[in-house]
Amino acid sequence: MAEKYIARSKAIAARMLGGEMMVMSAADSTFFTLNEVASAIWQAADGCTPLSEIVAGKICQEFDVDREHAQRGAERFVDELSQHGILLVSDQPLLDSSGSPERQ
Amino acid sequence: MSLLAEMNQKALNLGLPISVHLDITYRCNERCVHCYLDHDDHGEMTTAEIVDVLEQLADAGVFFISLSGGEVLMRRDFFEIVERARQLLFNVKVKTNGVMIHEKEAARLRSSASNKYRSVSTRIDPKFTTPSQSCRGRSSEP
Numbered sequence: 263m264a265e266k267y268i269a270r271s272k273a274i275a276a277r278m279l280g281g282e283m284m285v286m287s288a289a290d291s292t293f294f295t296l297n298e299v300a301s302a303i304w305q306a307a308d309g310c311t312p313l314s315e316i317v318a319g320k321i322c323q324e325f326d327v328d329r330e331h332a333q334r335g336a337e338r339f340v341d342e343l344s345q346h347g348i349l350l351v352s353d354q355p356l357l358d359s360s361g362s363p364e365r366q
Numbered sequence: 367m368s369l370l371a372e373m374n375q376k377a378l379n380l381g382l383p384i385s386v387h388l389d390i391t392y393r394c395n396e397r398c399v400h401c402y403l404d405h406d407d408h409g410e411m412t413t414a415e416i417v418d419v420l421e422q423l424a425d426a427g428v429f430f431i432s433l434s435g436g437e438v439l440m441r442r443d444f445f446e447i448v449e450r451a452r453q454l455l456f457n458v459k460v461k462t463n464g465v466m467i468h469e470k471e472a473a474r475l476r477s478s479a480s481n482k483y484r485s486v487s488t489r490i491d492p493k494f495t496t497p498s499q500s501c502r503g504r505s506s507e508p
Binding site: 272274275276277278279280284286288293294295 | 369370372373376377379380382384424427428429430452455456457458
């Protein structure tokens, strides 16, 4: 299976609130609350770390979940957010994704 | 409860200022009869000071920010301010009388996704019978 690279869109408003990331799409005003695991994936979405590496190196290390289960959940999460344009997904590193200094 | 209401409640519980209204200037190109500002020169913050405030607000957990005044476009650094606000991932609302928004400014407002605004609000005057009855106090027309 091809590797996925994910980056946060800049066309969003986002803020960490009480351990959860609140994200609003500027395109369609869709509003999301990300739980702790989803927030961790979101924060690791730097455009150059493969999703599988984020899952193995961060999610499986920080949360009590097996790798296969975590990978499936992460894929679903990424697909959903990408459909709303708030996560960018590519099979190549997204090199232009580092300009958005996220504040929490 | 909607997600937005949930967010407001959570911010209230945590004592976080989720929404801020920031007047970036007293200056205005209009003298609307209903305006609460006196339009005297009270000075205003520099670009660096405003950016510093924005960074502090982001760190404090502010999500929604309204930029207002005065007329925000009277500041030459207006776009610099609002673009920095977007870089900090605020949901930005701009309040303007719209008089100084021409094609170039409108294009800049809508140009890139990275600088997308949540909303720009302005006011449309009610229809008056003569120009002298305009609530803006003086004509905005050239």
